[in-house]
Amino acid sequence: AQSVAQPEDQVNVAEGNPLTVKCTYSVSGNPYLFWYVQYPNRGLQFLLKYITGDNLVKGSYGFEAEFNKSQTSFHLKKPSALVSDSALYFCAVRDDTGRRALTFGSGTRLQVQP
């Protein structure tokens, strides 16, 4: 069965600094990987996905993610953090059974300090 690990419960970064939110995955077959963001009392907003192609994926709001097959990682990055980026971030992998459901990590809270 597939799984996702987000090793950091919280990441703190100063505004203007680069940020990284870590994610590792386990899945049989080709990985379909996603990042979502959740603001307080809101649903999940799609940021970006990796299905195939370039290992560096660009997404919404200046975010990007680097797919590394050998390390089974899909870390989320942004060159310059904004206070408004403060939110809960979830990494997800598509089900490898054909249901195409998503298995989510436990989430990482990003806190950007002014």
Add this chain to the structure above:
Amino acid sequence: ETGVTQSPTHLIKTRGQQVTLRCSSQSGHNTVSWYQQALGQGPQFIFQYYREEENGRGNFPPRFSGLQFPNYSSELNVNALELDDSALYLCASRGGAGGGETQYFGPGTRLLVL
């Protein structure tokens, strides 16, 4: 914002009662999935509907059931509510031309069971 809508936004029920949550999928999307997000956790897959048939289910008991209608909107029904059913319930839709991989989430329904 996605085109996925959910109702109601909040709901309070007592243990043993039944509840129905509703979801309208994004235009053109024919697949609807439901997820349960307990406090402090990532979303967990409940089940998925495609063309009015359930075609995938997570590790949830039969008292969690659903429907999908010809316009692709969906309902989640939970019978015999338990305290642990208190959570944010998220609906997601995907599909359309090419059978898109990205799931787009609604704002959720927050259920409190007393």
